[in-house]
Amino acid sequence: MFWSWIQPLIESVRVQAHPGNQLVTILHIPKEMEKIGVGTDAVVVRHPSEPRVVFKCYAPGREQKRLNEYEVYRRLGDTPYFPVCFGMGDSFLVLSYEQGPTLYECVSQGIVIPENIITEVEVARRYVRSRGLNPRDLHLKNVLLQEGHAKLLDVSEYLQSGDDARWDHLVQGYRLFYPLIRGRKVPVWLMERVKKTYFQHSAEEFSVQEFARPFLHFLHRGQGQDRP
Structure with missing residues (x-):
């Protein structure tokens, strides 16, 4: 294992998980390590x-998530x-370091998301199902x-059953509304409000058009850069 000599540093990373969809709390990262990202x-x-390479260090109590993710890969x-x-180590996975902005960062920074990204994700989804x-x-x-x-x-969730429909809703939003914000910076606080509101809707009565309407109206009023 090429990472064995730094394994004590990796294993000294400590994070605490929380209920729901909250990000972990970082308790300790050794000064020799660089934080790349934080998840739930x-x-x-x-x-x-x-x-x-990067090291994905899991919170105590999330061991099954680590095992599931390793099996998926x-x-x-x-x-x-x-x-x-x-x-895989006792508390971490070793993954390739992947550069580039997330689509979340693209929206917040005004980086254009090309059409082929939607197509490629669909191809990837079909490949996942084939496995x-x-x-x-x-x-x-x-x-x-x-x-x-x-x-x-x-x-990590690819071993679970059911369709959470999140990507399908994003694709609908991309087709219907992305041209209206293409290349514009959407403030993070507004994106977080959209996400919070989305989780409050039940799938049975969800409509992308109705859901997006008030947020788009707000942006069109020219108030997208300042918190009301």
Whole structure:
């Protein structure tokens, strides 16, 4: 294992998970490690001696998430649409470091999301299903724009059943409304409000058009950059 000499540093990373869809709380990251990202189950860190890999360090109580994710990567095999999983430790996964903004960052920074990203994610979803897996939990923070192409992150829910419909709703929003905000910076606080409101809607009565209308009206009034 090429990371074995820094394993004590990796294992010293400490995070605390919370109920619901909250991000983990970081309790300790050694000064030698760089924080790359934070999720609801883990924090992702990198060491300067191994810049091409990251270490996804899981919170106590989320061991099954780590095992599930490792199994998903094993079944996905070699594919350009996902990171490479190099191995697993007692509390972490070793993954390829993937550069590029997330689609969430694209929207907040005004970076144009090209049409082919939607197509490539659909191709990736079909591939996932062909491996006997279920492509759940696909959202703006789990897709990278990498040199003009899509790269999907966080596969930990692909062993679960059911369709959470999140990606389908995003595609509908892209088709219907993205031309209205294409290239515009959408403030993070507004994006977070959209996300919070989305989770409050039940799937049975959800309409993308009706859901998006008040937020688009707000942007059209020219108040998108300042909190009301």
